[in-house]
Amino acid sequence: MEESATLDRENVESAAPMMPLNSATISGRIEHNVPLSKMTWLRVGGEASCMFHPKDAEDLSAFLQKFPQENPLILGAGSNILVRDGGVAGWVIKIGKGFRTFQASEHHVDVGAGLLDRYVADQCQKLGLSGLEFMTTIPGTIGGGLSMNASCYGTDFADRLVHANVMDPFGKIHILLPQELNYGYRSCGLPLGWIFLGARLMCTPSNPEDIALTMADMHLQREKTQPTMVKTGGSTFANPQQGPAWKYIDQAGFRGKKLGQAMFSEKHCNFLINQGHATAHDLETLAEQAKQAVFDQSGIALQWEIVRWGEIIATGR
Numbered sequence: 523m524e525e526s527a528t529l530d531r532e533n534v535e536s537a538a539p540m541m542p543l544n545s546a547t548i549s550g551r552i553e554h555n556v557p558l559s560k561m562t563w564l565r566v567g568g569e570a571s572c573m574f575h576p577k578d579a580e581d582l583s584a585f586l587q588k589f590p591q592e593n594p595l596i597l598g599a600g601s602n603i604l605v606r607d608g609g610v611a612g613w614v615i616k617i618g619k620g621f622r623t624f625q626a627s628e629h630h631v632d633v634g635a636g637l638l639d640r641y642v643a644d645q646c647q648k649l650g651l652s653g654l655e656f657m658t659t660i661p662g663t664i665g666g667g668l669s670m671n672a673s674c675y676g677t678d679f680a681d682r683l684v685h686a687n688v689m690d691p692f693g694k695i696h697i698l699l700p701q702e703l704n705y706g707y708r709s710c711g712l713p714l715g716w717i718f719l720g721a722r723l724m725c726t727p728s729n730p731e732d733i734a735l736t737m738a739d740m741h742l743q744r745e746k747t748q749p750t751m752v753k754t755g756g757s758t759f760a761n762p763q764q765g766p767a768w769k770y771i772d773q774a775g776f777r778g779k780k781l782g783q784a785m786f787s788e789k790h791c792n793f794l795i796n797q798g799h800a801t802a803h804d805l806e807t808l809a810e811q812a813k814q815a816v817f818d819q820s821g822i823a824l825q826w827e828i829v830r831w832g833e834i835i836a837t838g839r
């Protein structure tokens with residue numbers, strides 16, 4: 523029996539690890555004036571005034587107690603974030619190295635939020651665990667996937683989630699069930715300022731060769747339909763109920779359209795591409811022009827899927 527069926531609020535509470543609430547010293551790295559363009563796939567935008575790289579969950583808890591945060595920005599692999607040219611004034615917390623645990627059982631894996639989705643898919647394939655193949659082509663982390671409810675080929679994170687380990691803004695750990703996270707298409711109800719630390723994801727024992735074939739097919743599909751090896755944030759807009767966003771962007775004449783070095787991909791016109799030296803302003807302006815054109819033409823109000831951070835600065839364009 524798959525595990526989500528056996529879990530309820532009572533037995534999850536009893537499984538929650540104890541995190542001592544103390545004022546222990548912080549051992550993770552603190553940096554100032556960090557260029558976010560180097561840490562995001564679109565390769566644009568200004569600096570983060572302060573960045574914290576927690577060593578582990580305990581360290582993150584100590585940090586949050588020492589520097590209470592109203593709404594810290596959480597960075598995973600930066601594959602879904604457009605940082606504006608003016609940068610970010612507050613703290614950015616990078617969920618990386620300190621959150622890369624992986625533990626497998628027969629019907630689930632316990633994975634840290636800092637692991638790359640592709641790594642998790644590869645490990646599961648080697649172990650003959652099916653269900654997470656869809657992660658093989660998503661370039662983000664587990665934390666980013668849980669936050670965006672990332673999906674492809676018909677499966678999303680919420681489908682496979684048994685429970686998530688999260689930290690509240692006061693540094694306390696909670697274990698939340700999928701129904702408590704109020705998941706929807708590309709949306710998650712985790713309150714602002716809360717941080718994913720990891721998750722238990724459901725799997726089913728299967729043949730490693732079959733899993734490898736499925737994943738290879740997904741990569742093939744990806745190469746056929748989407749630009750690869752480019753500076754992009756993936757889909758710029760979420761698909762509206764009426765159909766795929768790319769169709770409306772195409773109809774509005776934005777396939778291959780450019781502004782400076784920002785461009786909508788010829789291959790998949792919901793993908794914005796930085797051709798080399800685009801500014802965040804160029805990328806955002808071009809996308810807003812497409813959004814307006816789609817609305818004028820079809821009355822559909824596209825919603826940004828890419829998350830935008832920071833301050834706009836005038837560039838003169």
Ligand SMILES: Cc1cc2nc3c(=O)[nH]c(=O)nc-3n(C[C@H](O)[C@H](O)[C@H](O)COP(=O)(O)OP(=O)(O)OC[C@H]3O[C@@H](n4cnc5c(N)ncnc54)[C@H](O)[C@@H]3O)c2cc1C
Nearest residue numbers: 596598599600601602662663665666667669672673718756
């Ligand atoms: C080439 C390409 C292909 C893509 N294909 C797909 C696809 O097929 N399907 C799909 O759904 N998406 C796709 N994406 C978008 C992106 O990869 C996913 O949304 C991914 O899950 C984001 O993970 P990340 O670690 O990069 O998150 P980031 O980009 O770093 O962050 C995205 C959001 O998640 C939040 N976040 C990140 N980590 C945490 C955490 N630990 N706790 C709380 N919040 C957190 C951030 O604050 C931000 O709001 C694609 C992107 C690219 C560049």
